[in-house]
Amino acid sequence: MRISIGHVSRYTYSEATNYSIMALRLTPPSFLGQRVVDWRIIAPGIDSAHAFRDGFGNVVHLASCVGRQSESLIIAKGVVETEDCAGIVRGLKEIAPLTVYRRQTAKTAANDDIRSLASKTNAAASVSGMHELMTAVREAIDYRTGATNSHTTAADALRDGAGVCQDHAHVFISAVRSLGIPARYVSGYLMSGGDAPAEANHAWAEVWIEDLGWVGFDPANGVCPTELYVRLAAGLDATFAAPIRGMRHGIAEERLDVIVEVQQQISQQQ
Numbered sequence: 001m002r003i004s005i006g007h008v009s010r011y012t013y014s015e016a017t018n019y020s021i022m023a024l025r026l027t028p029p030s031f032l033g034q035r036v037v038d039w040r041i042i043a044p045g046i047d048s049a050h051a052f053r054d055g056f057g058n059v060v061h062l063a064s065c066v067g068r069q070s071e072s073l074i075i076a077k078g079v080v081e082t083e084d085c086a087g088i089v090r091g092l093k094e095i096a097p098l099t100v101y102r103r104q105t106a107k108t109a110a111n112d113d114i115r116s117l118a119s120k121t122n123a124a125a126s127v128s129g130m131h132e133l134m135t136a137v138r139e140a141i142d143y144r145t146g147a148t149n150s151h152t153t154a155a156d157a158l159r160d161g162a163g164v165c166q167d168h169a170h171v172f173i174s175a176v177r178s179l180g181i182p183a184r185y186v187s188g189y190l191m192s193g194g195d196a197p198a199e200a201n202h203a204w205a206e207v208w209i210e211d212l213g214w215v216g217f218d219p220a221n222g223v224c225p226t227e228l229y230v231r232l233a234a235g236l237d238a239t240f241a242a243p244i245r246g247m248r249h250g251i252a253e254e255r256l257d258v259i260v261e262v263q264q265q266i267s268q269q270q
Contacts, residue, residue, distance in 0.1 A: 001228075002037065002081050003082060003262060003263070004015055004032070004078075004261075004263050005078060005230060006076075006077045006260070006261040006262075007243070007258075007260050008233065008258065008259045009075075009258050010071060010075070010258075011069045011072040011074075012255050013250075013252040014253040016069060016070045016250075017248045017249055017250040018067065018250065019064070020064065020065050020069065020246060021247055022045075022063040022074070023245045023246060024041060024074065025059070025194070025244075025245075026041050026061070026243055027058075027061070028078075028080055028232050029058075029093070029231065030091075030137070030170065031089065032085060032091040033085035033089075034082050035081040035082075036079075037080060037081050038078045039078030039080075040075075040076070040078055041074075041170050042073075042074070042075040042076075043061075043073070045063035045064045045065040045073070046063050046237065048063075049063035051257055054151060056096055056233075056241075057094055058100075058234065058235070062132075063066065067166075070092060070103055073208070073246060075133075078242075079122035079237070083224045084229040084232060088215055089206060089216060091167075101236070103173065103177070104178075106153065106173040107152075107153050107154060107237040108154050108170050108177065108237050109153065109154070110177065112176050113158055114175050114178060115175075117133075117140060117171075117175055118133060119134045120136065121136050123179060124179075125179075125207060125209055125210060126209060129178060131217075133175055133176065134218075136221040137168055140171070141167060141168055141171060144163065144164070145164055145166075147172070148164060148167050149165055152166075152167060152170075154170040154171045154174040157170065157171055158171050164220070165218075167201045168220040169204055170185070173205050176194060176207055182208040183205055183208070184235065185205060185235055185237045185238055185241050185242060186203065186206055186233070186241060187228050187232050187242065188201075188231045188232040188233075189232065190262065191229075192226060192228070195196075199236055200260035202218075202229070203238065204218035204220070204225060204251055205232065213226040
């Protein structure tokens with residue numbers, strides 16, 4: 001399947017700022033089941049940006065902009081070819097050792113409720129065990145936009161019983177790591193044409209399973225990623241895999257508007 005993606009982020013400042021720098025994790029990788037056909041990033045300072053791979057293997061563009069600006073417009077767009085590999089992820093450039101992905105963060109720290117959730121299932125380092133845990137997380141947290149924010153922790157989301165895909169992923173990852181199993185957070189895109197509770201920009205998790213390697217699990221939808229998913233970046237939690245992170249000089253308040261369009265590209269034949 002060929003998927004066309006358009007990701008537009010507009011930052012508007014209450015007062016003009018003189019300097020900004022942004023780390024853009026907006027370049028999807030090519031690996032087994034995902035091939036980037038065409039991709040382009042348009043952003044302030046992108047032409048002179050420093051490109052590198054971070055500790056998780058993500059391609060990062062570090063772009064800075066000097067001069068007064070009242071807004072920043074960042075556009076990532078292109079075409080990605082995908083196929084269903086039953087969630088199995090192979091062919092990525094792996095940098096961090098597995099032990100790194102057993103480490104909890106402030107957002108994924110497991111409390112007694114999360115450990116109890118993991119222990120009540122037959123969760124083990126197997127596909128069936130992870131499916132059972134994924135179902136338990138989905139049933140424990142209603143998909144509800146506006147119930148959480150970017151600072152919400154896994155423990156908070158489970159306590160409140162509501163959240164979005166980021167929260168489902170954080171709780172699932174927290175529970176998996178509480179069992180001593182490596183897990184990581186993934187940001188990306190989802191082409192959804194049905195009633196699935198998902199936005200075009202999406203988040204899920206990957207778990208290391210012996211003899212298979214990394215396998216994706218989407219607790220928000222209760223499935224392993226299919227050809228409808230485009231993987232963008234990964235990390236210990238949402239902060240490490242955020243498509244855009246940055247800082248600017250000044251005390252102005254900012255407003256962020258995001259538009260993401262994901263659709264199947266239909267080939268035209270003469």
